[in-house]
Amino acid sequence: MRTLYAVLCLAGTTWPLAHFVPWLLENGLDLPLLMRQASQTPIAAFAWADVLVSGVAVVAL
Numbered sequence: 152m153r154t155l156y157a158v159l160c161l162a163g164t165t166w167p168l169a170h171f172v173p174w175l176l177e178n179g180l181d182l183p184l185l186m187r188q189a190s191q192t193p194i195a196a197f198a199w200a201d202v203l204v205s206g207v208a209v210v211a212l
Contacts, residue, residue, distance in 0.1 A: 178184055190196045 174185075188195070189199045
């Protein structure tokens with residue numbers, strides 16, 4: 152079970168960063184642009200809402 156959690160942790164870190172780092176290199180830390188692009192489509196807004204709620208749940212534990 153520990154190995155599974157380690158693999159999932161690694162995937163959960165590298166997969167999102169593989170998408171974010173190129174965007175960051177192209178646009179810099181432009182937070183208004185990030186928020187606009189993150190909420191441009193309903194599915195993007197859904198994904199970000201899921202991430203935010205998950206993050207709050209982890210911090211609250």
